[in-house]
Amino acid sequence: MSDRAFSVVRAGALTIVQDLGRPGHAHLGVPRSGALDAPAHRLGNRLVGNPESAATLETMLTGCAVRVRRATTVAVTGAPCPVTVDGRPAPWGAPCHVPAGAVLDAGPATHGLRSYLAFAGGIEAEEVLGSRSTDLLSGLGPDPLTDGAVLPLGAPHGPPAAADAVPHAGPVTELLLPFLPGPRDAWFTEAGLRTLTTGRFRVSPAGNRIGLRTEGPPLERARPGELPSEGMPLGALQVPPNGQPVLFLHDHPTTGGYPVVGVVPERFLAPAAQAVPGTPVRFLRLRQGGQT
Amino acid sequence: MRPLPVGEHGLLIELDDAEEVEALHAELLRRAAADALPWAGGGAPSERRGEIVPAARTVFLDGLADPRGLIAELATWDIPPLTAAGRPTVEIPVRYDGPDLADVAALWGSTPDEVVRRHSGTAFHVAFCGFAPGFGYLTGLPEPLHVPRRDTPRTKVPVGSVGLAGPYTGVYPRSSPGGWQLIGTTDAVLWDPRREPAALLAPGTRVRFVPVETAR
Structure with a gap:
């Protein structure tokens, strides 16, 4: 392997390769996958001069550490965390120079869940159906990182974009999820729909890249049973028999039989990638056209 | 045909039966191939991609620029009834040696042969398709031959297993x-x-299972 590569020193709780995913294959049962906090992924790539579609690392809670073989520009975005290069403090949310052989460590998230490590040139893991994303539902794409693994990097694209003003979003103290009702809101009673918009919900610890689970009052159904399986969108608020909505994230199954009470548009999903268990959730009903 | 908006860019079209689903699906594929579906997003038409x-x-x-506009347009479409002509047919060789063959024979009031x-x-x-990449839900068995799922699912079904459940036949693309x-x-x-196409079975594909000798 060329010396454009890095080795994994500390894989962390769950670190995976992500790009913008593989949409267009849902009819074959292939989830779209892709970075959950897409704005953070895109920003990281811009900071190191990559196209936004280049592959980055997505960490979970505990961060990760890698040793680069050749001097490389790296940016850490998403969940804020202490960044060091060979033990010396380095900036978060800005391009940082990592000398050949040095260890870049993105520490545990100070708030939020998922940090992104963008490398100049991007991670050149093997593409599957046009994407390098790890799909945790169906097992497509690169395996989650393990200590000692080596991943190749591409050739740098040139100088980074002029400095972005890096938005340092505060902690997600309340997860606001605006949604458009339907397609199966008629499967719920008026009271059930009111529960969705007025009830106290929290982020459940049982969530993952497939779906963010909520805990709260169950939504009352107008009719029992399941639907014949039907296509499921990203952002679906699917309601299983326990009545507690699950927000479908990027690795969601492409079909399902539980009713979808509403859909959160993609542009509102990034905060869901950073909401820690216990965070209060508020569902806000949108009118068609996007205004509340 | 009952179209239901799904979020900002989606449309779920309910139909009366599986034949109508297949006919509309075929029509949508024709229109997509002719680049006549209003996908959202900029760039070259070939780069715009919906589901x-x-x-x-x-x-x-999903991925429509204007789902509500398409609802109005759908009502004007003349969707031809489906013909088998031009559909790809795949033959799948099968060793009929599954552990539930005798149970299925009993449910059918019949014999394994x-x-x-x-x-x-x-x-x-x-x-x-669904459940896993490459898993197709195959229809064709008449209703009296529909069988329930097993009471207790197996924790591991080997790759390549051919199974029945409800109206469907399916082949496990991997162990699960x-x-x-x-x-x-x-x-x-x-x-x-790594193959093109990656999936042997896509919606609309015709399938025949061809018995081969069991290696015993």
């Missing part, structure tokens, strides 16, 4: 848990992401 996901009673479209004869004599087609009644095994590769 067309048929299922049991619905077709789901008769199960093999009826199953391999049926013209199947892929109604839709599953509750279908297993009647046989194939060496056909259902899913290979």
